[in-house]
Each structure stands twice: as structure tokens, then as C-alpha cells.
Amino acid sequence: MRRLTVLLLALAMLAGLTACGMEPADPNTAQESIQVIAMDTVMTFSIYGEKSTHAVYAAEDEVRRLEGLLSRTDPESDVSRLNAAPAGEAVTVSEDTRSLLEMARFYAMMTEGAFDCTLAPVSSAWGFTEESFRVPSRTELDGLLQHVGWEKFQLPEGQNLTASHDEGVEIDLGGIAKGYVTDVIAGILEENHVPRATISLGGNVLVWGDRPDGTPWRVGIQDPARADAADGYAGFLSLTDAFAVTSGSYQRYFEEDGQRYHHIIDPATGCPADSGLTSVTVVEKRERDANSNILGSGTECDALSTALFVMGEEKALEFWRTERESRQMSFDLVLVTEDGRVVVTDGIADVFTPDETSGYAYETVS
Ligand code: ADP
Numbered sequence: 001m002r003r004l005t006v007l008l009l010a011l012a013m014l015a016g017l018t019a020c021g022m023e024p025a026d027p028n029t030a031q032e033s034i035q036v037i038a039m040d041t042v043m044t045f046s047i048y049g050e051k052s053t054h055a056v057y058a059a060e061d062e063v064r065r066l067e068g069l070l071s072r073t074d075p076e077s078d079v080s081r082l083n084a085a086p087a088g089e090a091v092t093v094s095e096d097t098r099s100l101l102e103m104a105r106f107y108a109m110m111t112e113g114a115f116d117c118t119l120a121p122v123s124s125a126w127g128f129t130e131e132s133f134r135v136p137s138r139t140e141l142d143g144l145l146q147h148v149g150w151e152k153f154q155l156p157e158g159q160n161l162t163a164s165h166d167e168g169v170e171i172d173l174g175g176i177a178k179g180y181v182t183d184v185i186a187g188i189l190e191e192n193h194v195p196r197a198t199i200s201l202g203g204n205v206l207v208w209g210d211r212p213d214g215t216p217w218r219v220g221i222q223d224p225a226r227a228d229a230a231d232g233y234a235g236f237l238s239l240t241d242a243f244a245v246t247s248g249s250y251q252r253y254f255e256e257d258g259q260r261y262h263h264i265i266d267p268a269t270g271c272p273a274d275s276g277l278t279s280v281t282v283v284e285k286r287e288r289d290a291n292s293n294i295l296g297s298g299t300e301c302d303a304l305s306t307a308l309f310v311m312g313e314e315k316a317l318e319f320w321r322t323e324r325e326s327r328q329m330s331f332d333l334v335l336v337t338e339d340g341r342v343v344v345t346d347g348i349a350d351v352f353t354p355d356e357t358s359g360y361a362y363e364t365v366s
């Protein structure tokens, strides 16, 4: 693995034992927390319950395994092998990679191309992959955009674990991979009957159950204008059993000649999306329906946060309303705009608390 992976902190609370080492601890409050640096971000897993120790390390193992499959910089990864393959050659990938590619294609179609993992050559031209930033010329971008689009990527039907692509096509699952990881971790929490947990992968958060005192978890939405301040928030969400995923122009960017260039690309232009938004947070409840089907998806929240950032306020809200009516996807939004507003959709208005010190004007939309 190319990246330095460090275990920063392991709170070695001995599960099942109290401080004096004699009496069993309350399984609901036994807690294990670790930080993991992977997928270009700092992850924090804080898991409660009898099997908390097992669950945090199982989650870490899954992160390492998935990073090994999905990394764009590890030459051995499924994604790198696929990108390096000649046009038309079928490359065998793992089940996870194949299903994530299918989901990426699905969200590309759902969002009419606002979310597009075939933007890889364009992201690379801006230097976001290797962190060697530069501003490509219009001619260069137009040339690269010829190779962008899901119709240039093939996923044969059936059990076949292969994928192939046209000449010059490359993929980058960075806009969806962390969301997928949170879905996999949710599975681990369920398997281990974890009563409560918080899972944070940079801008991708999963809160599980409630807090030990019975109140909801509080998820802070970072204020894009105060991204450097540890306590600069645009507001807070009180959530149980939910995914909350933020995409923002403040998360990864470089500056040249006084102009800021961020990492979320508008597939229509090949340039950083200039949509009037500074961040988009997508929230979905994670629960099971009467037929035991899982509702809510970290993958979906991640894909949508990127896509709706590209769309901008008006189109994003239109998309939200259409999906709410068709009941295809059930999510809510917090949008932070360049002109100083925070727009909250009404499904989460009652669990959203503004940060009054932030100076934003707050609006609820329905
Ligand atoms: P982050 O990875 O910072 O949490 P996002 O989920 O919004 O933020 O993903 C941004 C990443 O997705 C970029 O770094 C790039 O790899 C990729 N990307 C950029 N623009 C798009 C897009 N329009 N559609 C799909 N992926 C994108």
C-alpha cells in the first residue's frame, strides 16, 4: 500500500471489565475508538457494546481491503488495472468493485451525468490525483472530455465480474467509495449487534443508534467559510441511525493567480463546478423496512452529495422534489450557498439547529 497508514489512537478499554478489573462493564457503554488514515482522509470509528473491539478492527480491515481494490494510485488495485487495460479488454475485478461500478453508472444516469466517475482523466489533468496542481488549457480539457461518459464503459450483464472501456477512458471512484465503505461498516455493526456507534470518514458520517444517554447524536455541518476553524459550523443535525455526507468546495483545492480551483468537477465543462454552492450535505435514515430491506445508503448519499453540488441550488432542489414524489430515493439536504444562505429541506428541518454565530440566513424549503 502506497499511503502511510497509521493507527493514531486505540483507546484500549478492556471490554467486559470495569476500571477496577472485577465487575463486568455495562455492554451498552463499553466503547472502543480508533482512528485510521486511509483513502486520503482521517477516519474515526467509535463503537459501543460487547463486541466493540472486534467491530472496530473488522471495520479497519474492510477499509484496508476496499482501499486496496479502489485506490487510483495503487497500481495493483482493481481500478488501476482497469484503467491501465487496453481499450476493449475485459478485466476481472472483485465483487465489490463490480457492484460499485454498477452503482456509479446508476447514479450517473439518475443525475443525468452530473455524477460521473469517468471524469478521471480530467481530474488528473488538474492534478487532483497526484496533488501536482495545474490549470489545464481549454483545448486540453475539450480533448479529455471526448473520453468522458458512461456509454464509453462496459459492464457485461450476468454474473460476469468483468469490466472494459473504450480508448482513453479511465475511472475514479473517489466521489462514491467512502460512502460504499460506510455501507459495508453498517453491515459489520448490524452483524455484531452493535447498540450505538459513530463512524466518520472525513465528510462521510454514519451515526448508529443513539447516545448512551438516550439523546440523538449531534452531527456538525462544517461552515465552508471557516473550514480551518475546528469549531466553525453552519449548523447541527440531531440524528439517530442515519448517513450524513457532505461535499464541499473547501475540502480539497489549490490556488493560482488569486483564483481558487476545487476538486468537484462539472462534467459539462471539465472545470471545478461553479454552481453557487459551497457545500451540500445529503442525509438518509438507515433502517430496515417491514420486509427487512435496508433503507438508506451511504453510497447513494456520497454520489448525490457530489452530483447535487455540481447541479447547484435550483436543480438540486428540483431533483429532491422529484425524487420525493416518485419515492425512488428518500433523502434530505442542507445546502450552503456562496451568497450566505443555508437551505434545509423540510424532512430534516425539525432536527436541524442553526449556528447563530455563523452569520448565515437560514431557510427551510418544501
Ligand atoms: P470527497 O472525496 O472530498 O469527500 P466528494 O464525495 O464530493 O468529496 O468526491 C469528490 C471526488 O470525486 C473528487 O476528488 C474526484 O475524485 C471525484 N469527482 C470529482 N467530480 C466528480 C463528478 N462530477 N462526479 C463523480 N466524481 C467526481
Ligand code: MG
Residues within 6 Å of the ligand: 174, 175, 176, 247, 301, 302, 303, 304, 305, 306
Ligand atoms: Mg461524494
